[in-house]
Amino acid sequence: MRNVIEYKNLIWIDIIEPNEEDIEYIKNKFRLHPLTFKTIIPSIHYPDIDVFRNYIFIILHHPHLKENGEIQIQEFDIILGKNYLITNHYEKITPLNDIFDECSKSDIKKKEYMEKSIGFLFFIILNRFLKENLSKIDRIEYEIDLVEKEIFLEKEKKMVKEISHLKMKIIDFWRIIEPQRVVFNSLINIGVNFFGQEFRHYFSTLFRIHRKIENTLRTSKEAIESLEETNHILVTLKMNEIIRILTIVSVILLPLTLLASIWGMNTNFLPFNESVFDFWLIVGLMLIISSGMLLYFRMKKWL
Template structure:
């Protein structure tokens, strides 16, 4: 548990909350029992609820692991009163940790983020989470651009798995970001009544930040779906070309195999034609002429 206090705001940040932490919050800040019951265990959906003079928020934040190439979702619970803000989480959330560290170390940060009340601190926490999503979205955009480049360089087969990985990243990002829309919209209407009308502009700004992040995510979904369709079309076209060549080659070699099979039967061994010294060369020449003629015809028709 980390605590930072100014004359207007007290910020308590709790990592991996336990029953004793809940008891401390109940005794020290007299939070509503329904709110405290929600902190343990983790929640399943983003939301904002008001209990008398207290707000309870559940936020989700995407975290990308470079080693596993997986995007996971981190939950952040926030309780806000007129004088205090309590944040609880089960995993480290870097934007929140960075903001808390700045407030702990620097007076100017405490003045900027905490000396105008819990409403401004809440705004900056959510804003930092939204801004922290942008580098992850930029990373996805870079991967999409590389996939596009590779597709048109003839690496369609290799890109099938890469497209699947990027689609999984976008899906996980969407799981974290899309549910925040209703929360931010609700907060935009609830916060001015709870904190005061002068705070309205802060939470309207959050709506703009969210829309910007959401628009990037939606564009990425459209791009990767289009690339997947294009890649599938090119791959299918390549397979069709291979099948066409194999079919033509089979069509050329089948008559030759038939001729060789017929003249290879024992029934022709006693025939006078089979005993002629030029028979082998005559058959071979006819087979070559037939194969060449068919090849020329196929090339004229652009089947080869």
């Protein structure tokens, strides 16, 4: 399915799930290299930028955050000519669709985005694309802050799962974002050569935003790894505390069990045997021993 927006001598063609008819339409309307048509078939390609005689071909990946928290790679292709822009994708790319809808429904927006040149419209799309990615990473940073607060509220075991989930989310984002650095870096010189020096600022801005996304992801990665280590230490300390308490209880019960076993022997010459207060004397002896051991443990600062 293809949708078209025209403004003066400029045209933007947005293709979703291209079929044979869409491919033939592009072939007949634009002089594109055969390799370009092979690349826009439905498959995931590595982010790339290629310069042809009369257009620039770009492959980018969009990180789509699914409802279950997983990160899905959405590829979209851009064919950028002097007076035309072709965007091709197989899933809904939110920033791309939003801009297309704005231009379709509002002549004011269409003029704002397409009045200067097709290069400016291209900048608007990528700028929106990068800023949406940045907002998603800001959301991850917010989730990291929540985890940091929860860790010290005795929720260490619950945080193990949360930290692992956030760590995987950051790694998935990094795998999508990092390979696109070369695209945005190359775009500065390629774009300037194609559209002129006045576009250097626009394409440099895109590269700076992408670099900010990378730096934010790198910081988030370091933060979640630090929280993971802290949480592991807290879990270990809690387990050690539990083991220490159980060990002390076992040590205290050992002599009491021994005393109970001795007085449980079937002999006639045990101390206090057949005494009126034999039960209370034995219990008292047990209390004295356990109290002495507790006092000793406290003096040693084991309690």
